[in-house]
Amino acid sequence: MMRRSKPPLLEYAALTTHRVLALVGCLALVLAPHALRMPLWLTLLAALVMGTRAAFAWRGYGLPRPWVLATLALAAAAGTWMSYGMLFGRDAAVALLLMMMCLKLMELRTARDAVVVVCLAYFAVVTNFLYSQTVAMGLYLLGCVWLITAFLLGMQRNAGPRSIASLLRHSALLLAQATPVMLVLFLLFPRIQGPLWALPHPSGGGLTGLSDTMAPGSVSSLSLSDAVAFRVEFRSTPPDPSQLYWRGPVMWDFDGRTWRAGDSRPLQARSVRLQGDPVEYVVTLEPHDHRWLFAIDLPAERPESATITQELELLATQPVRSRLRYAMSSYPQAVFGLDEDAAALQEATVLPDAFNPQAVALAASWRAQTNDPRALVARALALFNEQPFFYTLVPPELGIHSVDEFLFGTRRGFCEHFASSFVVLMRAAGVPARVVTGYQGGQFNTVGGYMIVRQSDAHAWAEVWFEDSGWVRIDPTAAVSPQRIERGIAAALPDTDPLPLLARADTTWIRGLRFGVDMMTYGWNQWVLSYSQERQLAMLSGLTGQTLSWRGVSIMLIVGTIGVVALLALVTLRRRPPPDIDPAAIAWDALSRKLARAGLSRNPQEGPLDYVTRVTRALPPGPADAVRAIGSLYTRLRYGAERSAEELQTLRKQVRDLRVGPR
Numbered sequence: 286m287m288r289r290s291k292p293p294l295l296e297y298a299a300l301t302t303h304r305v306l307a308l309v310g311c312l313a314l315v316l317a318p319h320a321l322r323m324p325l326w327l328t329l330l331a332a333l334v335m336g337t338r339a340a341f342a343w344r345g346y347g348l349p350r351p352w353v354l355a356t357l358a359l360a361a362a363a364g365t366w367m368s369y370g371m372l373f374g375r376d377a378a379v380a381l382l383l384m385m386m387c388l389k390l391m392e393l394r395t396a397r398d399a400v401v402v403v404c405l406a407y408f409a410v411v412t413n414f415l416y417s418q419t420v421a422m423g424l425y426l427l428g429c430v431w432l433i434t435a436f437l438l439g440m441q442r443n444a445g446p447r448s449i450a451s452l453l454r455h456s457a458l459l460l461a462q463a464t465p466v467m468l469v470l471f472l473l474f475p476r477i478q479g480p481l482w483a484l485p486h487p488s489g490g491g492l493t494g495l496s497d498t499m500a501p502g503s504v505s506s507l508s509l510s511d512a513v514a515f516r517v518e519f520r521s522t523p524p525d526p527s528q529l530y531w532r533g534p535v536m537w538d539f540d541g542r543t544w545r546a547g548d549s550r551p552l553q554a555r556s557v558r559l560q561g562d563p564v565e566y567v568v569t570l571e572p573h574d575h576r577w578l579f580a581i582d583l584p585a586e587r588p589e590s591a592t593i594t595q596e597l598e599l600l601a602t603q604p605v606r607s608r609l610r611y612a613m614s615s616y617p618q619a620v621f622g623l624d625e626d627a628a629a630l631q632e633a634t635v636l637p638d639a640f641n642p643q644a645v646a647l648a649a650s651w652r653a654q655t656n657d658p659r660a661l662v663a664r665a666l667a668l669f670n671e672q673p674f675f676y677t678l679v680p681p682e683l684g685i686h687s688v689d690e691f692l693f694g695t696r697r698g699f700c701e702h703f704a705s706s707f708v709v710l711m712r713a714a715g716v717p718a719r720v721v722t723g724y725q726g727g728q729f730n731t732v733g734g735y736m737i738v739r740q741s742d743a744h745a746w747a748e749v750w751f752e753d754s755g756w757v758r759i760d761p762t763a764a765v766s767p768q769r770i771e772r773g774i775a776a777a778l779p780d781t782d783p784l785p786l787l788a789r790a791d792t793t794w795i796r797g798l799r800f801g802v803d804m805m806t807y808g809w810n811q812w813v814l815s816y817s818q819e820r821q822l823a824m825l826s827g828l829t830g831q832t833l834s835w836r837g838v839s840i841m842l843i844v845g846t847i848g849v850v851a852l853l854a855l856v857t858l859r860r861r862p863p864p865d866i867d868p869a870a871i872a873w874d875a876l877s878r879k880l881a882r883a884g885l886s887r888n889p890q891e892g893p894l895d896y897v898t899r900v901t902r903a904l905p906p907g908p909a910d911a912v913r914a915i916g917s918l919y920t921r922l923r924y925g926a927e928r929s930a931e932e933l934q935t936l937r938k939q940v941r942d943l944r945v946g947p948r
Contacts, residue, residue: 306339306342306343309342311406311436314432324368326368334391361388362381365384386402386406406429414426418814432456448931466846469845470842472824475839495507495573495577497534499545499705501687501701501702504700508742512740513571514571515531515571517566518736520565524617527770531580532583532584532599535547539636539637541686542687549592552597557583557585560616560620564614566612567613569815573605574606576604579724579738583619585616586614621756622756630717630750634712634716634718641689643692644689651714652714656715658750662759674703676698676703676765680697688709700769703762708747720747721746721747721748724744725744726742731800732800733808869919875941877896879945880945883945893916893923908943911942915939918932
């Protein structure tokens with residue numbers, strides 16, 4: 286006796302023209318964020334392939350031969366290698382994957398081929414997170430997953446004909462049911478240290494921030510960026526704006542135009558004398574591909590995996606290529622450098638020969654009148670304060686003698702112009718001086734209760750050495766534009782300067798909206814993207830009241846996952862309708878309940894046609910005609926050989942629109 290084969294658990298529907306177009310549309314949405322990252326030729330080729338496949342489906346043309354696809358695949362691989370110089374790096378691997386997925390559309394002949402492309406689309410969604418992990422990108426990709434899942438549901442033959450709205454509702458329900466499992470896995474799955482996967486990629490791509498050099502225009506160009514440099518949560522009373530100097534690279538070497546950071550020297554403990562009250566805070570630093578960590582002058586500690594130099598620079602052991610969070614304590618009134626090395630002081634007075642002769646001569650004349658370093662500093666600040674100098678983001682370009690041209694010619698500059706020329710004057714007068722770059726000020730987010738420091742807050746100032754005070758901060762920009770220090774960069778610049786819109790002081794409502802969005806982004810960064818091994822173990826240990834090992838975390842993961850899946854299964858099974866009720870029968874039951882409320886209940890043994898005949902005799906002509914049409918459509922859908930999603934939708938609408946008053 287032959288064994289009857291079991292029907293397949295899942296049968297695929299026919300690959301119609303509309304399904305092909307829908308699949309191409311889903312892939313276009315998934316690939317859209319990559320469009321500007323890939324080389325232009327690759328983006329255009331992907332768009333051409335998808336557009337061609339959509340046109341073939343619409344016109345009913347045949348698909349290209351296999352040798353054509355093989356040629357295109359080899360050409361795409363060769364072009365990718367020529368563009369990136371590799372095939373297995375992050376950018377090259379993603380570009381090649383996306384291109385091959387597009388080419389797969391050109392051999393899309395069966396429903397199973399479509400399911401393979403859908404699986405590739407799910408994987409392509411993940412590749413977007415290799416480049417952007419913002420809230421907006423997460424919501425966009427969630428929408429892509431929602432549409433892809435709806436398409437996959439529409440490919441199931443045994444699910445029956447479904448409207449687009451029904452498929453979207455079912456897809457949303459599946460994603461909602463998966464959310465508890467996702468949360469359990471996110472909270473309990475062991476965290477992996479290091480970047481996602483191990484794909485090599487060019488470092489620093491797309492990152493902005495301070496450099497280890499400073500030339501005229503370098504800081505002002507950075508101030509055109511509205512990107513966040515770091516965020517700060519104060520655990521004590523925030524200092525006054527005039528003390529918010531976030532220390533970064535210290536510049537020693539000058540070649541006549543450009544300043545460069547010197548070699549790092551290890552800190553000697555006796556060089557710092559703490560005084561005043563400390564400022565406690567936590568910094569969340571955005572990646573900038575350099576080693577600098579930023580802290581308020583003057584940092585009194587160093588974060589883990591960081592060093593502190595004799596210049597009180599905080600340096601991470603590795604370039605900061607992922608978001609970093611560290612706690613800090615600073616003493617704005619601290620004194621340091623009283624015992625500065627004689628060789629370092631000598632280096633802080635060196636100037637290149639044959640550069641900026643006018644500035645050197647002016648400082649020499651001051652030196653001939655007095656040897657008091659503080660008096661010389663006062664003379665230089667008085668020059669900036671009393672002469673017609675202007676603070677602007679768009680200063681004129683300077684030539685080889687940049688300091689002379691600025692001091693005695695243009696007199697229009699940004700903070701780097703004032704800091705550089707001041708230090709040159711001090712060195713020419715015999716006063717040890719150097720340039721410090723970093724950030725000054727910041728915007729306090731009143732919605733989230735933290736401070737935002739942007740690239741537009743980049744700043745440069747000077748430090749001079751006094752025998753009785755050590756290194757002392759002198760900001761010559763404050764002599765020209767004190768509003769820059771007290772009220773921020775927007776208050777100091779004219780409206781004609783190209784400052785980012787969101788940094789302007791008069792955009793109150795826009796800034797309030799931005800603060801709300803930034804608070805969401807900050808929370809996403811803290812609780813999702815920065816959910817590390819340490820934070821996971823600390824949270825779970827706090828919940829259980831004991832220190833957990835990875836074995837304990839694994840047991841919690843298994844138990845939690847099984848528990849959530851069992852609960853979801855129980856709820857789903859209890860709400861599942863009987864298997865013999867199809868959508869048409871559900872609509873018919875709704876009609877029966879509506880007529881019963883009007884006093885026309887259906888008898889248990891009464892068939893659809895008999896019930897319709899009896900009801901129409903008791904109803905006025907309008908409702909009677911509507912019930913007769915509903916009965917005819919229901920019997921065709923319930924007992925006919927074929928049905929369509931449009932007819933089911935029509936049946937539901939007719940039942941919903943029927944109005945029958947009480948008898």
